[in-house]
Amino acid sequence: MIKKNVTINDVAKYAGVSRSMVSYVLCHGERGSSTPETREKVYNAVKALGYRVNHTARSLRSGKTRNIGVVLPSLQMYLYELIVELEKSFRKYDYTLTYNFFERSSNLDGFIAAMERQFQTNVDAVITPSFEYTAPSPVPIIIWGNKVPGFDCVFVDKETYGHDVIRRLLSLGHRKIAVCGRLTEVRYKGMRDELAAHGLDFYARLSTQNADLQQRGIAAIREIAALKELPDVIIFHDDELALSAVGAAFDSGWKIPDDISVVSYGRTPLSGAVRPTLATYDIDWKRTADMLASVTLKRLENPGMPFQQMSVTAEFVPGNSLKNKTV
Amino acid sequence: MIKKNVTINDVAKYAGVSRSMVSYVLCHGERGSSTPETREKVYNAVKALGYRVNHTARSLRSGKTRNIGVVLPSLQMYLYELIVELEKSFRKYDYTLTYNFFERSSNLDGFIAAMERQFQTNVDAVITPSFEYTAPSPVPIIIWGNKVPGFDCVFVDKETYGHDVIRRLLSLGHRKIAVCGRLTEVRYKGMRDELAAHGLDFYARLSTQNADLQQRGIAAIREIAALKELPDVIIFHDDELALSAVGAAFDSGWKIPDDISVVSYGRTPLSGAVRPTLATYDIDWKRTADMLASVTLKRLENPGMPFQQMSVTAEFVPGNSLKNKTV
DNA sequence: TTGTATGCGTTATCAT
DNA sequence: ATGATAACGCATACAA
Numbered sequence: 001m002i003k004k005n006v007t008i009n010d011v012a013k014y015a016g017v018s019r020s021m022v023s024y025v026l027c028h029g030e031r032g033s034s035t036p037e038t039r040e041k042v043y044n045a046v047k048a049l050g051y052r053v054n055h056t057a058r059s060l061r062s063g064k065t066r067n068i069g070v071v072l073p074s075l076q077m078y079l080y081e082l083i084v085e086l087e088k089s090f091r092k093y094d095y096t097l098t099y100n101f102f103e104r105s106s107n108l109d110g111f112i113a114a115m116e117r118q119f120q121t122n123v124d125a126v127i128t129p130s131f132e133y134t135a136p137s138p139v140p141i142i143i144w145g146n147k148v149p150g151f152d153c154v155f156v157d158k159e160t161y162g163h164d165v166i167r168r169l170l171s172l173g174h175r176k177i178a179v180c181g182r183l184t185e186v187r188y189k190g191m192r193d194e195l196a197a198h199g200l201d202f203y204a205r206l207s208t209q210n211a212d213l214q215q216r217g218i219a220a221i222r223e224i225a226a227l228k229e230l231p232d233v234i235i236f237h238d239d240e241l242a243l244s245a246v247g248a249a250f251d252s253g254w255k256i257p258d259d260i261s262v263v264s265y266g267r268t269p270l271s272g273a274v275r276p277t278l279a280t281y282d283i284d285w286k287r288t289a290d291m292l293a294s295v296t297l298k299r300l301e302n303p304g305m306p307f308q309q310m311s312v313t314a315e316f317v318p319g320n321s322l323k324n325k326t327v
Numbered sequence: 328m329i330k331k332n333v334t335i336n337d338v339a340k341y342a343g344v345s346r347s348m349v350s351y352v353l354c355h356g357e358r359g360s361s362t363p364e365t366r367e368k369v370y371n372a373v374k375a376l377g378y379r380v381n382h383t384a385r386s387l388r389s390g391k392t393r394n395i396g397v398v399l400p401s402l403q404m405y406l407y408e409l410i411v412e413l414e415k416s417f418r419k420y421d422y423t424l425t426y427n428f429f430e431r432s433s434n435l436d437g438f439i440a441a442m443e444r445q446f447q448t449n450v451d452a453v454i455t456p457s458f459e460y461t462a463p464s465p466v467p468i469i470i471w472g473n474k475v476p477g478f479d480c481v482f483v484d485k486e487t488y489g490h491d492v493i494r495r496l497l498s499l500g501h502r503k504i505a506v507c508g509r510l511t512e513v514r515y516k517g518m519r520d521e522l523a524a525h526g527l528d529f530y531a532r533l534s535t536q537n538a539d540l541q542q543r544g545i546a547a548i549r550e551i552a553a554l555k556e557l558p559d560v561i562i563f564h565d566d567e568l569a570l571s572a573v574g575a576a577f578d579s580g581w582k583i584p585d586d587i588s589v590v591s592y593g594r595t596p597l598s599g600a601v602r603p604t605l606a607t608y609d610i611d612w613k614r615t616a617d618m619l620a621s622v623t624l625k626r627l628e629n630p631g632m633p634f635q636q637m638s639v640t641a642e643f644v645p646g647n648s649l650k651n652k653t654v
Numbered sequence: 655t656t657g658t659a660t661g662c663g664t665t666a667t668c669a670t
Numbered sequence: 671a672t673g674a675t676a677a678c679g680c681a682t683a684c685a686a
Contacts, residue, residue: 007663018673023665033671052465055449056392057663059383060678067425067448077596080407087428096425096448098394101414121394121423122382138379213596244600251602269404269540273571274601275578334679345657350681360655384679387662 006051015045026053059122067096068296069118071111071128074101075211077240078268082144085289086127093297098123105211108132125296140299144292147186147309152299154291156283157311162190165235165263165281168316173325174232174261176203180220180245181237183207187265191235203231208241217244221252224260232325233261239268239280246278246321257323267317279319288312333378342372353380386449394423395623396445398438398455401428402538404567405595409471412616413454420624425450432538435459452623467626471619474513474636479626481618483610484638489517492562492590492608495643500652501559501588503530507547507572508564510534514592518562530558535568544571548579551587559652560588566595566607573605573648584650594644606646615639 012019017038025034025042045051059065068090072079083099090097100117102110115133118126126137129145143153169177177195179188179202195201206223210216220241224230236242242264246256256262256276264271264280271278291310298305339346344365352361352369372378386392395417399406410426417424427444429437442460445453453464456472470480496504504522506515506529522528533550537543547568551557563569569591573583583589583603591598591607598605618637625632 008665009663019663020665020674021672023663024672027665035671038671052447054387054663055447056383056386057678058665060381060387060662060680061664061666063678065383074411077404077407080404080410083407083410083426084401084428087426091427091444096444098423098425099410099414100418101411117418117423120379120382214599217600240596240600243597247600247602247604269567270570270597272541273544273567273574275574277574335681336679346679347658347681348656350679351656354681362655365655381679384662385681387664387678388680388682390662 006049007054008051010049011042011045011051014049015041017041064300065122065124066094067098067121067123069121069123069126070097070099071114071118071126071130072099072101073104073129075104076238078238078266081268081285082289085285086292088286089289089293090296093293095124095293095297102130105209124300127292127296140296140303142292142296142299144288147311150307152295152308154288154295154310154312156288156314158185158187158314159190161265161281161314162187162192163194164314164316165265166191166194169233169235169263170198171326172322175200176229176231176233178202178204178206178224178227178231178234180206180208180234180241206234213240213244214247216241217246217248220245221248221254225252230254230260233263233322236262236264238266239264239271239278242278242280242321243270243274246274246276257321261323262321263319264321265314271317271319276320278317279322280317281314282317283314284312333376334381335378337376338369338372338378341376342368344368391627392449392451393421394425394448394450396448396450396453397424397426398441398445398453398457399426399428400431400456402431403565405565405593408595408612409616412612413619415613416616416620417623420620422451422620422624429457432536451627454619454623467623467630469619469623469626471615474638477634479622479635481615481622481637481639483615483641485512485514485641486517488592488608488641489514489519490521491641491643492592493518493521496560496562496590497525498653499649502527503556503558503560505529505531505533505551505558505561507533507535507561507568533561540567540571541574543568544573544575547572548575548581551576552579557581557587560590560649563589563591565593566591566598566605569605569607569648570597570601573601573603584648588650589648590646591648592641598644598646603647605644606649607644608641609644610641611639 008019008022012022022042024032025039087097100114102114111130119138125140125142127142127144131143131146131148141151143151145155147153147155183205204227206220208216208219210219242262246262249256254260264278267280267282271280295308335346335349339349349369351359352366414424427441429441438457446465452467452469454469454471458470458473458475468478470478472482474480474482510532531554533547535543535546537546569589573589576583581587591605594607594609598607622635
């Protein structure tokens with residue numbers, strides 16, 4: 001580890017030109033009105049001295065940090081894919097990301113605190129799935145995962161997903177349909193509407209809030225077992241929950257999908273690895289990340305732009321956990 | 328979204344004191360020699376105006392950004408736990424983290440590029456599992472996951488783990504022990520040494536490099552199937568690989584653990600959710616993150632300090648995938 | 655106890 | 671085409 005602090009002054013001295021000339025060459029390159037010789041001198045000096053622009057000084061001068069804050073709930077492993085893809089997408093534009101996590105279980109305070117932490121580090125914008133930040137924000141807020149008026153949003157159209165999953169289950173001959181998840185979400189409205197259109201309703205609603213994954217699965221299966229009659233199928237909120245419930249079901253001696261079918265949401269790499277493979281819906285993280293990067297940059301470039309609402313569709317992923325009851 | 332740009336000057340004006348007085352009060356608070364009245368005035372002004380210290384300006388002035396870079400391989404889901412815990416640990420000290428990912432499959436270039444990206448954004452230090460950055464670094468590099476002379480390191484003592492897992496398998500009556508993973512790692516040396524101490528060697532070595540998880544599992548099982556005789560047990564490099572292999576084994580009609588046992592490394596929340604539950608080793612991420620934060624801050628505070636080598640032990644997690652053959 | 659002056663490294667503006 | 675200068679917001683040394 002070697003410490004150096006090469007500044008633009010050092011480069012100027014080495015190259016025998018003025019400080020501002022170095023900056024000019026570095027910022028405008030070929031397109032500027034500098035002599036090729038001057039440029040050559042500057043480039044040589046930069047290389048010889050190992051000069052790197054001081055990002056902090058540039059940020060102070062320009063008022064832009066090229067740093068985007070991301071605020072996410074902790075505890076949800078599938079977000080790893082989002083994190084990786086976001087970095088790839090923003091990297092293309094020379095933006096950097098900083099993360100702050102909050103506990104879903106804690107009340108709003110955790111989320112607010114996470115936002116506040118972002119604002120304290122001069123980010124140019126903040127991306128978050130939660131939109132309950134009512135205080136005035138010094139920077140644009142981009143919403144991921146929800147559709148919120150008055151914000152730029154990138155989200156899976158969950159209401160459409162809700163309709164789609166119900167139609168699919170009905171077409172496979174399922175009638176007694178149970179759900180297990182955070183039932184206030186709009187996806188469950190989509191499901192209920194679709195069911196209603198067929199003169200049906202949920203066979204059972206399980207809302208399981210336990211923080212521990214195993215416990216959530218066990219609690220879900222216990223609730224199901226308490227019903228007079230088993231449902232045909234359970235729709236789980238996400239793959240992690242589904243997998244833990246499938247494990248618990250196995251322990252109860254139920255066979256999946258023979259005794260009961262399972263369908264989930266938010267494919268993870270493991271969904272196809274376990275047995276039975278999990279029928280679920282895939283979120284295109286790469287596309288999501290690309291959209292987030294694109295809308296964020298547009299917003300920064302043009303703050304007055306009308307709010308953008310961009311939706312992604314979740315694609316069904318077949319799996320052995322879902323039985324076709326019509327055959 | 329409301330835009331404001333309250334600076335220390337505004338606060339000074341509002342409070343009726345000088346700019347430097349505001350700075351002094353904010354930095355030294357009670358401990359400084361300012362009048363309680365002055366402090367009161369400053370605090371009121373701060374609150375009234377909604378002033379936030381400009382992090383960029385402070386960084387420029389102090390030469391410290393309070394931002395730590397983290398460089399990780401992408402594609403590995405279990406890292407989510409590390410990311411969340413790191414944020415929690417560093418948050419306590421008012422440090423922020425920025426991530427850059429590189430592809431394991433790509434050659435060294437990807438890693439170097441990721442490091443370079445970090446250096447371009449004025450981080451105070453970089454944490455990375457890879458240590459092959461030979462160019463001089465402008466900031467301290469902290470190694471996570473490996474023991475490397477000449478660096479501060481926080482790592483699971485994998486050689487000890489290697490000994491431990493072999494001893495455990497032997498005590499359970501396993502003799503034909505196969506391994507599947509990146510066989511150059513030191514953990515496999517530990518295993519081999521322990522085997523050698525009992526006059527044994529690996530029954531088979533499977534090194535499977537496929538990027539796709541499912542394919543890796545399938546390839547592993549195919550290799551196993553090609554052996555004359557099944558091993559007693561396979562030691563997998565990590566839980567993701569193990570789970571995909573278990574799925575593939577199931578498809579081949581093998582029963583786990585009756586036909587073959589499985590033990591893995593790096594517990595994920597799902598390891599206990601699947602059936603059979605996976606016998607594996609747990610890495611204490613919270614402790615790892617705490618250690619990384621602590622050693623990083625110490626290094627920044629005291630650059631001349633001798634290099635710290637801090638190890639964590641991986642704890643065995645029982646699971647039904649591992650059979651006791653002695654009963 | 656408080657205020658003044660200076661500089662951190664950069665870049666945009668304005669002269670030359 | 672190039673160089674001098676100012677300013678971004680803050681924190682420190684020093685003076686009062």
